[in-house]
Amino acid sequence: MSLRSKAIVTTGCILMLASLAPAQSFDFNKLYNSASEYTVAVNLIIEVSFGTQTTEGKSRGIGTIVSRDGLVMFDGTAIDSDDPFSLMAGMQVSAEPKSIEISMMDGTKYTAEFIGVDRFTKIGFCRINRDIETTFKYLRFKQRKNFSVGEWLAMYTLLPEYVNPQLAADIGLVSANIAEPESYVLTVGFNELGITSVLYDTAGTAVGVLGKLDNPALTGFDASRMMESFSQIEDYMPLLGLIDAERLNKLIQDPPTLGKVERGWLGVYLQALTPDIAEFWGLESPGGIIINDVAKDSPADSAGVTTGDIIVEVDGVPVEVNKEENIPIFQKQISESGPDATLDFTILRRHETGFDTLGLAITLGRAPLSPGEASEYEDTNFEMKIRDMVFADYSIFNLDRDFKGVVVKEVERGGWSAVGGIFPGDIIQSIGGQQITTVDEAEQALEKVAEEKPEEVVFFVWRDTKTLFINIKTDW
Amino acid sequence: MKLTMKALTSFLLATVLSVNVFAGTPLGNQEDIYFARDKVMPALIHIQPVITDYRTGKMRKQSVVGSGVIFHEDGYVVTNYHVAGKAERIICTLYDKEQVRAETIGGDPLTDVAVIKLDLSKYNGKIDIAEFGDSDSLGVGQTVLAMGSPLALARSVSCGVVSTTDRYFPGDTRLPSGEKTGIYNNWIQTDAAINPGNSGGPLVDLDGKVVGINSRATILANNIGFSIPINIVKEVINSILSDGKVIRSWIGVQCQELQNLEGWFGTDVNKGVLIASVDPKSPAEAAGLQAGDIILKMDDQPVSARFAEELPAFYKMIADHPVGSNMELTVFRNDKTIYVDVITHELGEILGKDLECERWGFTVKAITKQMTVDNQLEDTLGVYVSGVKRVGPAAEGGLRRGDVIRGVNEKTILAFQEFRDTYTELTEAGAQRILLTVKRFGSTKFILIKVNSHTPAEEEE
Numbered sequence: 052m053s054l055r056s057k058a059i060v061t062t063g064c065i066l067m068l069a070s071l072a073p074a075q076s077f078d079f080n081k082l083y084n085s086a087s088e089y090t091v092a093v094n095l096i097i098e099v100s101f102g103t104q105t106t107e108g109k110s111r112g113i114g115t116i117v118s119r120d121g122l123v124m125f126d127g128t129a130i131d132s133d134d135p136f137s138l139m140a141g142m143q144v145s146a147e148p149k150s151i152e153i154s155m156m157d158g159t160k161y162t163a164e165f166i167g168v169d170r171f172t173k174i175g176f177c178r179i180n181r182d183i184e185t186t187f188k189y190l191r192f193k194q195r196k197n198f199s200v201g202e203w204l205a206m207y208t209l210l211p212e213y214v215n216p217q218l219a220a221d222i223g224l225v226s227a228n229i230a231e232p233e234s235y236v237l238t239v240g241f242n243e244l245g246i247t248s249v250l251y252d253t254a255g256t257a258v259g260v261l262g263k264l265d266n267p268a269l270t271g272f273d274a275s276r277m278m279e280s281f282s283q284i285e286d287y288m289p290l291l292g293l294i295d296a297e298r299l300n301k302l303i304q305d306p307p308t309l310g311k312v313e314r315g316w317l318g319v320y321l322q323a324l325t326p327d328i329a330e331f332w333g334l335e336s337p338g339g340i341i342i343n344d345v346a347k348d349s350p351a352d353s354a355g356v357t358t359g360d361i362i363v364e365v366d367g368v369p370v371e372v373n374k375e376e377n378i379p380i381f382q383k384q385i386s387e388s389g390p391d392a393t394l395d396f397t398i399l400r401r402h403e404t405g406f407d408t409l410g411l412a413i414t415l416g417r418a419p420l421s422p423g424e425a426s427e428y429e430d431t432n433f434e435m436k437i438r439d440m441v442f443a444d445y446s447i448f449n450l451d452r453d454f455k456g457v458v459v460k461e462v463e464r465g466g467w468s469a470v471g472g473i474f475p476g477d478i479i480q481s482i483g484g485q486q487i488t489t490v491d492e493a494e495q496a497l498e499k500v501a502e503e504k505p506e507e508v509v510f511f512v513w514r515d516t517k518t519l520f521i522n523i524k525t526d527w
Numbered sequence: 528m529k530l531t532m533k534a535l536t537s538f539l540l541a542t543v544l545s546v547n548v549f550a551g552t553p554l555g556n557q558e559d560i561y562f563a564r565d566k567v568m569p570a571l572i573h574i575q576p577v578i579t580d581y582r583t584g585k586m587r588k589q590s591v592v593g594s595g596v597i598f599h600e601d602g603y604v605v606t607n608y609h610v611a612g613k614a615e616r617i618i619c620t621l622y623d624k625e626q627v628r629a630e631t632i633g634g635d636p637l638t639d640v641a642v643i644k645l646d647l648s649k650y651n652g653k654i655d656i657a658e659f660g661d662s663d664s665l666g667v668g669q670t671v672l673a674m675g676s677p678l679a680l681a682r683s684v685s686c687g688v689v690s691t692t693d694r695y696f697p698g699d700t701r702l703p704s705g706e707k708t709g710i711y712n713n714w715i716q717t718d719a720a721i722n723p724g725n726s727g728g729p730l731v732d733l734d735g736k737v738v739g740i741n742s743r744a745t746i747l748a749n750n751i752g753f754s755i756p757i758n759i760v761k762e763v764i765n766s767i768l769s770d771g772k773v774i775r776s777w778i779g780v781q782c783q784e785l786q787n788l789e790g791w792f793g794t795d796v797n798k799g800v801l802i803a804s805v806d807p808k809s810p811a812e813a814a815g816l817q818a819g820d821i822i823l824k825m826d827d828q829p830v831s832a833r834f835a836e837e838l839p840a841f842y843k844m845i846a847d848h849p850v851g852s853n854m855e856l857t858v859f860r861n862d863k864t865i866y867v868d869v870i871t872h873e874l875g876e877i878l879g880k881d882l883e884c885e886r887w888g889f890t891v892k893a894i895t896k897q898m899t900v901d902n903q904l905e906d907t908l909g910v911y912v913s914g915v916k917r918v919g920p921a922a923e924g925g926l927r928r929g930d931v932i933r934g935v936n937e938k939t940i941l942a943f944q945e946f947r948d949t950y951t952e953l954t955e956a957g958a959q960r961i962l963l964t965v966k967r968f969g970s971t972k973f974i975l976i977k978v979n980s981h982t983p984a985e986e987e988e
Contacts, residue, residue: 328973343972344969358970359971446968507787507790507791511819517781520801
């Protein structure tokens, strides 16, 4: 409560300041003229599944055209299918919007093709469907190295649809240069509605977009950390700041593509080398990654990394992860290096009297699909959605790798499957006696069932460490 | 669950109606009710045990109230396991309001039955005992009395009928202390009022015989109470008195009712018990039993579970089979009849012993075989973290409930006793830094416990 009221007071001060000095420093006329050419409204239709029913939702947000051929970046949080909270709660956001409409400031409307969402910045990308001769005015970001605390920044935010013109200026200032968990320019004065809006410095240069720094403890890939995040929900307080031009330009050049996973993967479960543990082991390292487990047949496994090893350097640069909250920095480094990149790891391996130092060159693999990226199939007779099993399922449910099946993503209330007793989260292992290992096989089996139209179909499912048979009565 | 006004009104209405019905047609002859009362009430016991709870990462003592009934002139009393099965101290109030102490003789969480013995050395009154009846001959609609201490109101009698004799609860039913229960019996459901505090008290028929031990009530409902049939209780009492516990066999199968699945498996109706799941590393797995197998006979005796209500009796047949002996099963698999021999293992304790590591801020349990099955653990090695104090050295270091400690200061710990000794040793030596090696979700974490100098224990010194 006190934090919140403090924030309000701060914002109040900024607004007062805003009416005084800095507004003069920005040439808002010029900014508006160019911004209104490449700034668009992005209207998304999204499907959200709550396990028993799917609802369609609309979302409208600001977008920016960043290439001549109509590449648009926008806030992709609404289609973040990897969100661990929703995953554990059995809620599933579709990994792809049902449709996208781009509305230019002059009123022209286009449809657009969805490309993907970057899992770290949550910036989404789509491409405008255009005639071959149509080109667009677009924005270029310029990288700036240093920002000083107190420096003013401006942006345009999107106003509601019934207003014209639809862009309004807003200003804020650099409030801190954060060093950990990652280098980050923090701002004050902007609010969450401005996420993904372009930030301009007083010279009128587009230096980045507004993003948020989430508590890193709330993200991450490891199932046990996912569990923990539930208990830490009170720590959720995003800090708004600058996603810089260097990062954006990288994304613009090679936008993240749905289904085409380009994240690097080592295949290890991680723990931070805290100063306490380092001291206990007599290590002077500023940080490191303790390996908790190695996924079978992963790049780390093939390279001979074992549980208990400590990664202290990557490509000669010390790993300065010294608390659990900083683990995502390392994960991000691996992920962004991409598959097939070869990194040099300096590893400490414990033995009875001390540590050996090993140098291992490991070629990264391709990160496994997340549940949101897995192939899925919807059966309209049985009124359920199923998806392929992914790496995370095996970790969360502690299953052997030779365990096979498809995960029930959703059952429609009152449908055959729901009435028969299938629950979201069940893993179907066979349908009508037919072994099922992928959604393709399930689709074939269900199509065969649809041809034969039996009165009853027996599913064999895994639920909460046990298996059971479920007899589903049909009504063709 | 929210009760709307409308629902509330209909509840009230229902109550009024039932009173009217009661007034018009008494549940039994008044003389019969007095007769039953006089046969059992003098043996009724009000029990106040002090029980321990470790779930918050700390040993907490708690005083609870339950009921019981004397069944033997030496002062043996039957009650619920969840009342006095793990009690530290027990004070009992007899029907004549005199108080005596009692000790736990033994308990069985799986049926929720415990036996305690009154210390009658300083008691000069006369001990009355209640007689046990036959729960198999109970009929739905038969008048029964519930006796005990609802909400600690000692020596209370309520009256109702048997609502059903074979109530089955699907899924995992657990006691407040976390043990599974109700695997081997269905329940007698009665509308004789049963409230918290009635636990362990007798359900009595009009012959003045104990036909059940009241153990569960339904919250937010009126007059839906459940008793363990006395025939099950009698067997458990005999085992506790002769062996101190109930020795059961285990083969590791989860079964499912065959109703609606007979056609699919191509079997006759009312023949066989379907195996739905086989526990990993169980005797059943070793013998090659599979999900989908239908057990037709056990040692030449035909078995059947078409309905879920028939499952507890089948599980009891397995449990009653001599431990370590050969169980000959006739199994129907893929349209063929095959024969499978399973060597039974002892079921053993469901939960292990508790230990509070006060200085480190958590509690552990010894790991039993059944805990490995329930919690997907690889084996029984190490100790299981049963609770972590919200604020304390272990919470600070990142230890979590469900972790399995496999090493202390890089020394492998495989047994409960070994862990207890190590804890005592390190605590006495005043160790300030302890590195735990724990298994979590199959991976290995390193947890550093920093015992600072401000722990309450040290302040006391």
